[in-house]
Amino acid sequence: MTSPTPLVVLDRVSKRFAGHTAVDELSLSIPTGVVYGLLGPNGAGKTTTIRMIMDILQPDAGAVRLFGQPSGGRAHTERIGYLPEERGLYRKMRVLDVLVFLAEMKGMERRSARDRAAQWLERLGLAQWAQRRIDELSKGMQQKVQFISTVLHDPDLVVLDEPFSGLDPVNTQAMKDVVLDLRRRGKTILFSTHIMEQAEKLCDQLCIIARGRKLVDGALGDIKRTHGGHHLVVGFDGHTGGAAHVFADRALVSKVDNYGQYAELELAADADAQRILAALVESGARLSRFELQEASLHKIFIDLVGPDAAHAEGGRSDA
Amino acid sequence: MRKVWAVVRREFVERVRRRWFWIMALVGPLFFGAVFVLPTVLARGGVRNIAVVDATAGTLGGRITDSLNASHAFEAVRVPAGRGVIDSLTGQVEHQRISGFLILTDAAVDSGRAEYRGSNVSGFGAMRALERVVGEAVSAVRLERAGVDPKVVAEARRPIQLTTHPIGGRSVAGETAAQSFSLAYFMGIILYTAILLYGINVMSSVLEEKTTRIVEVLVSSLRPFELMVGKVLGVGAVSILQFLIWGVGARLLLARRASPVAASDAADEIFQVPHVSGATLAIFMAYFLGGFFLYSAMFAAVGAMSSTEQEARQAQQPVAWLLVLSFISMFALLNDPNSTLAVTLSLVPLSSPIAMPVRWAAGNIPGYEIALSLVILVGSIIGVTWTAARIYRVGILMTGKRPNLRELVRWVRA
Structure with a gap:
């Protein structure tokens, strides 16, 4: 999960717009080969952060380092794929031409861009549309063309700003497949979202920000453990053995709700559910059920951000 | 550099492919021909x-x-x-x-x-x-x-025919006073129309990338300045192709018109078919390109600071008026190509792209004036492009309210 030089490093990066601070001393570090989620409510500063990584905006303070070098996205553009939050393509251009042009912007040769674009169109079922104009395509097809343009040049880092917004279920699935396929091939994916369920399914690591500040970051599991509390449900098959003894161990269990054949536990801080399982088995209890119930990321998010801030604030679409 | 080239090629190919370009190629000479011939026809009235x-x-x-x-x-x-x-x-x-x-x-x-x-x-x-x-x-x-x-x-x-030859150190632009006048008039109209037309082309191209948000992907791949330059060069290349087509078309049209049908007409004594020399063509193209670069940089900035087509149409008016003013002043120049006003207008960079070719065609101009005017024009292009690029850089990512003048100044300074 970790590598000696993280792929993306933000070092106390700040960005102010007239009258408000969009990003405030944000530091984060994204290792190679992970799916990294940048989570936050609308207006939290996700897009601004991504734009600073992409060199579209310059930070007022702090530094962005990519691929171990003190430079933003433009210097590494051939290694980065970027899907902006608001989608759009040249409406009057032909599909294949758009893809080739955008690949050229990423430093690809025309000919190889053509071949690769044709392969991708084939793969996503758009081959017969290659010579049609963008505005003849349905919205879903245009979205597919835009994914293709993001990954056509086989980037090592893929930056997706709200990739699932506005997608129909079929394209949502296609998008997930693309993300997972990229990860399998060792690519790094940074994506922003305000939909926690998606983040929970896809992210290895994440960072939650609100009002431009970082609330928490790290591996998904760690965050859940430290912030979610750990709920454990235990069911017995007649024999409880020395279970009561195990439950009384405050090093393992901080709270217990024991119904005899069924108990709900809250794990002590730093406690490992595996040790409880081992202790219960050792105590002679026969278990019919042993289930960790993690708090959902959604709940953690609401707890951290606060119910008010979890909703859109200010409505600045570019923040 | 390869990316700038790709931008240039996209602008060029996409424009030349469109029906609009060929309609202009076809209608353009007719339009200019009409502007040129119409006074004659109207004066004759059949x-x-x-x-x-x-x-x-x-x-x-x-x-x-x-x-x-x-x-x-x-x-x-x-x-x-x-x-x-x-x-x-x-x-x-x-x-x-x-x-x-x-x-x-x-x-x-x-x-x-x-x-x-x-x-x-x-x-x-x-x-x-x-x-x-x-x-x-x-x-x-x-x-x-x-x-x-x-x-x-x-x-x-038996009538006489007076042929007039302006005397100067260079070859004569038009052979007679009437021809010089027509040439100057014609060049003024073409310059004005083409600079305005292609400048607005640059503006709508900038606006398209802004409204579709493609600009974010582009700007993360190449510098905004490179993008703007690529765009201006690409549209400029289209205009040169358009001129080639128009040039051939206009030649054919004028050749037809040279037939002696209207030889006895009064209006014909004002509008005569000019002979366009190589030097005149060179001056024309140099000032067209100069004017186009100067104005299209401004139009690019206008496109960048607007969010919608309507907004852009409003915001481009000050720029368009600068051009209209230069165009109107052409008529004063035609009367007296060597007046102080004429000399001034042909040196001031905003009006020189129209004023200087018009003066050149209408009368005799010392070479140093042309050199000076070109130097000032090139210097202004650099200055204006630099300023426009800074507005462009900030503007293309902005949404919402159009900036006021003070904000613009801040963008330029940023």
Whole structure:
């Protein structure tokens, strides 16, 4: 999960717009080969952060380092794929031409861009549309063309700003497949979202920000453990053995709700559910059920951000 | 650099592929041709059918009728004067069967008076032609009356043609004053139209990338300045191709027009087919490109600071007015190409792209003035492009309210 030089490093990066601070001393570090989620409510500063990584905006303070070098996205553009939050393509251009042009912007040769674009169109079922104009395509097809343009040049880092917004279920699935396929091939994916369920399914690591500040970051599991509390449900098959003894161990269990054949536990801080399982088995209890119930990321998010801030604030679409 | 080239090629290929480009290629020469030929046609107003009411005792009526028919502007019928003739002819004019009628009496020879009544007496060219024909016939009759041999009269009446050559250190732009005037007029119109047209092209291209948000992907791949330069060069290349097409088209059109159909027309003495020298073409292209770069950089900035087509249309007005002003000042230049105003306008960078070629075509200009004007123009292009690029850089990512002047200044300083 970790590598000696993280792929993306933000070092106390700040960005102010007239009258408000969009990003405030944000530091984060994204290792190679992970799916990294940048989570936050609308207006939290996700897009601004991504734009600073992409060199579209310059930070007022702090530094962005990519691929171990003190430079933003433009210097590494051939290694980065970027899907902006608001989608759009040249409406009057032909599909294949758009893809080739955008690949050229990423430093690809025309000919190889053509071949690769044709392969991708084939793969996503758009081959017969290659010579049609963008505005003849349905919205879903245009979205597919835009994914293709993001990954056509086989980037090592893929930056997706709200990739699932506005997608129909079929394209949502296609998008997930693309993300997972990229990860399998060792690519790094940074994506922003305000939909926690998606983040929970896809992210290895994440960072939650609100009002431009970082609330928490790290591996998904760690965050859940430290912030979610750990709920454990235990069911017995007649024999409880020395279970009561195990439950009384405050090093393992901080709270217990024991119904005899069924108990709900809250794990002590730093406690490992595996040790409880081992202790219960050792105590002679026969278990019919042993289930960790993690708090959902959604709940953690609401707890951290606060119910008010979890909703859109200010409505600045570019923040 | 390869990316800039890709931007240039995209702008070029996409534009040339569109139907709009070919419509312009086709309609352009017709439009310019119309602008050029229309004054002539309008002044001529076609062939007029007129009647000549002859109340003279001698041959004057017959002579005038013959001369009118010999000119290509009139078809005349001699009508002997008599009771009710005037009323019946007036009726014919009212029913638009004839354009008008000329009333000739012996007073024409004695006191130089004749009368024309018609539906349209303001056709400048036609009235002048009529006056000339009558005048010539009257003077011939007077001379003959004084005992001059008709052969001598005919000999004396043979017209001369004055060819004018401006004298200067360079080859002459147009061969005659009339040709210089037409050339200057024509170049002014083309420059104005093309700079405006292609400048607005650059603006809408910037706006398209902004509204579709493609610009985010582009700007994360190449510097905004490179993108802007690529765009301006690409559209510029399209304009050069368009000029090539227009050039060929206009040549063909003008070649047709050079036929002697309208040779006797008054308006034709103002608008004559110019001979375009290589030097004139070079000056024209140099100032067109200079003007295009200067104005399209401004149009690019306008596109970048607007969020919608309507906003852009409003915001481009100050830029367009600068151009309109230069265009209007062209008429002052044509009158006196060497006045202080003319010299100033051809040095000031915002007006020089139109003013200098117009002055060049209309008269003689010292070489150092052209050199100075070009140096100022190139310097301004660099300055304006730099400023526009800074507005562009900030503007293309902005959404919402259009910036006011103070904010613009801040963008430039940022």
